[in-house]
Amino acid sequence: MSVLAVxxxxxxxxxxxxxxxxxxxxxxxxxxxxxxxxxGPSGSGKSTIARLVLRLIEPDAxxxxxxxxxxxxLSGAALRARRARLQMVFQDPLAAFNPRAxxxxxxxxxxxxxxxxxxxxxxxxxxxxxxxxGLDTGLAARAIHEISGGQRQRVAIARAIATRPSLIVLxxxxxxxxVSVRGQILELLLDLQRQERIAYLFISHDLGVxxxxxxxxxxxxxxxxxxxxxxxxxxxxxxxxxxxALVAAMPKLIRNRP
Amino acid sequence: xxxxRRFLHTPEAIxxxxxxxxxxxxxxxxxxxxxxxxxxxxGPALLPPFxxxxxxxxxxxxGRDVLAELFHGARTSLAVGLAxxxxxxxxxxxxxxxxxxxxxxxxxxxMRITDAFQxxxxxxxxxAFVSIIGPSLGVVVAAIALSAxxxxxxxxxxxxxxxxxxxxxxxxRVIGMHPLEIAFREVLPNALPxxxxxxxxxxxxxxxxxxxxxxxxxxxxxxxxxxxxxxxGRAVLRTAPLLSIVPGVALMLTVLGVYLAGEGVVESTAxxxxxx
Numbered sequence: 336m337s338v339l340a341v342x343x344x345x346x347x348x349x350x351x352x353x354x355x356x357x358x359x360x361x362x363x364x365x366x367x368x369x370x371x372x373x374x375g376p377s378g379s380g381k382s383t384i385a386r387l388v389l390r391l392i393e394p395d396a397x398x399x400x401x402x403x404x405x406x407x408x409l410s411g412a413a414l415r416a417r418r419a420r421l422q423m424v425f426q427d428p429l430a431a432f433n434p435r436a437x438x439x440x441x442x443x444x445x446x447x448x449x450x451x452x453x454x455x456x457x458x459x460x461x462x463x464x465x466x467x468x469g470l471d472t473g474l475a476a477r478a479i480h481e482i483s484g485g486q487r488q489r490v491a492i493a494r495a496i497a498t499r500p501s502l503i504v505l506x507x508x509x510x511x512x513x514v515s516v517r518g519q520i521l522e523l524l525l526d527l528q529r530q531e532r533i534a535y536l537f538i539s540h541d542l543g544v545x546x547x548x549x550x551x552x553x554x555x556x557x558x559x560x561x562x563x564x565x566x567x568x569x570x571x572x573x574x575x576x577x578x579x580a581l582v583a584a585m586p587k588l589i590r591n592r593p
Numbered sequence: 594x595x596x597x598r599r600f601l602h603t604p605e606a607i608x609x610x611x612x613x614x615x616x617x618x619x620x621x622x623x624x625x626x627x628x629x630x631x632x633x634x635x636g637p638a639l640l641p642p643f644x645x646x647x648x649x650x651x652x653x654x655x656g657r658d659v660l661a662e663l664f665h666g667a668r669t670s671l672a673v674g675l676a677x678x679x680x681x682x683x684x685x686x687x688x689x690x691x692x693x694x695x696x697x698x699x700x701x702x703x704m705r706i707t708d709a710f711q712x713x714x715x716x717x718x719x720x721a722f723v724s725i726i727g728p729s730l731g732v733v734v735a736a737i738a739l740s741a742x743x744x745x746x747x748x749x750x751x752x753x754x755x756x757x758x759x760x761x762x763x764x765x766r767v768i769g770m771h772p773l774e775i776a777f778r779e780v781l782p783n784a785l786p787x788x789x790x791x792x793x794x795x796x797x798x799x800x801x802x803x804x805x806x807x808x809x810x811x812x813x814x815x816x817x818x819x820x821x822x823x824x825x826g827r828a829v830l831r832t833a834p835l836l837s838i839v840p841g842v843a844l845m846l847t848v849l850g851v852y853l854a855g856e857g858v859v860e861s862t863a864x865x866x867x868x869x
Contacts, residue, residue: 391763415769423767430760433779445768494768 344397375555419498485516606857612850627661680738685745693753715740793855
């Protein structure tokens with residue numbers, strides 16, 4: 336059974352008085368411990384889908400089933416409790432945290448809110464989380480703006496796995512990182528997936544990264560699904576015009592990757 | 594230390610800080626230099642200044658020591674100004690944050706209430722409030738805060754409207770944080786700097802409003818206030834003008850000092866923002 340099933344999801348906005356669909360009848364599903372990539376050019380609706388799936392914005396039509404239950408039917412405290420199982424990592428980790436927070440506070444919040452550990456035990460949990468994502472435990476006392484971009488994204492991942500989710504939405508989570516750090520973060524994500532059996536909804540415009548991590552890919556164009564299928568097969572031989580354009584835009588160095 | 598040096602960068606800020614420091618020293622040392630009741634009779638009535646060095650600024654119509662009254666008046670002015678401004682900023686920040694963060698009907702309701710308060714002349718509101726409840730220091734503070742919270746509320750709301758669209762708020766929602774906790778722990782602290790920039794204007798206005806209320810006889814009768822001293826001196830304005838001029842000048846310098854120091858703080862934070 337799938338962790339996440341999205342059916343005919345639609346979100347309309349008004350642009351200059353005329354309605355247009357940012358997401359238009361999109362359907363897909365993500366299985367346990369699977370990585371599904373959403374690819375597409377800017378404005379194709381991939382980030383809107385991420386925000387819809389996380390209920391940060393509400394859809395106009397369609398259905399979202401998470402862990403076998405209607406996710407759109409939840410509200411208030413029930414929705415907040417359910418959020419423990421469905422986490423997100425943002426593109427810019429500096430913008431995604433309160434600029435005044437310390438690393439310890441950022442990791443303490445989910446543990447406290449979901450009652451995962453009593454107050455006295457939380458410092459140990461925080462240290463364990465930092466170790467799990469390959470960071471020094473001494474980093475806990477530092478402010479978010481004091482650590483490097485790569486460290487910050489590792490903290491973001493630690494925060495996402497703190498509540499033991501079954502699905503993490505990664506919205507361009509490695510796009511802002513430089514190439515060497517990007518590789519390490521992707522390895523960390525794959526390692527976590529193997530051990531904790533977390534499914535990823537991996538949103539990116541970079542097909543090179545997608546080929547390296549994703550099982551399946553959905554290529555979006557102007558809010559609609561242009562094509563979908565096995566990640567390597569689609570990238571090797573794209574059928575849609577958008578798919579061909581995205582493949583053509585891949586850096587040539589990618590050829591050397593496995 | 595660095596921040597202080599940047600604050601003391603301009604001559605205006607130095608002058609403002611100097612005046613405020615002087616005022617603070619006056620307020621703090623008043624019970625030291627002038628123990629006992631400043632409203633007690635200390636000598637002959639209407640003694641001109643610089644005649645008797647035990648009463649350097651002379652005495653007023655009832656023979657009270659003007660210098661002692663001036664020192665104790667600084668206490669009242671400063672206490673009322675700071676307390677009223679703190680209360681106004683607190684109410685304004687909370688109302689503005691709730692309105693901006695909740696949006697919809699809550700926003701509409703809170704902002705219409707704010708409009709209602711803003712359309713009533715603030716001094717009239719304070720006057721009505723004090724004359725109904727009765728003059729005491731707490732009531733005066735409440736009256737001034739009641740007419741000064743609308744500015745901070747509007748600024749806080751505008752700032753919150755932009756902050757609530759940031760990823761950090763989305764991130765807080767994703768981990769299941771309660772909306773009220775997001776509003777007051779994630780959003781409000783980040784919306785504070787422009788709200789606090791209003792504080793010097795509010796403190797200055799609060800000191801003036803308190804003086805005006807005292808001048809009209811609606812101040813706390815058990816405390817010396819500069820406004821009350823001016824009102825007292827009015828009766829002998831032709832024969833002893835200094836009785837009104839001295840507290841008047843003190844009042845003017847205080848408001849000027851608060852403004853200048855406030856400008857200095859805003860300038861120094863503006864520099865820091867543009868640098869970062």
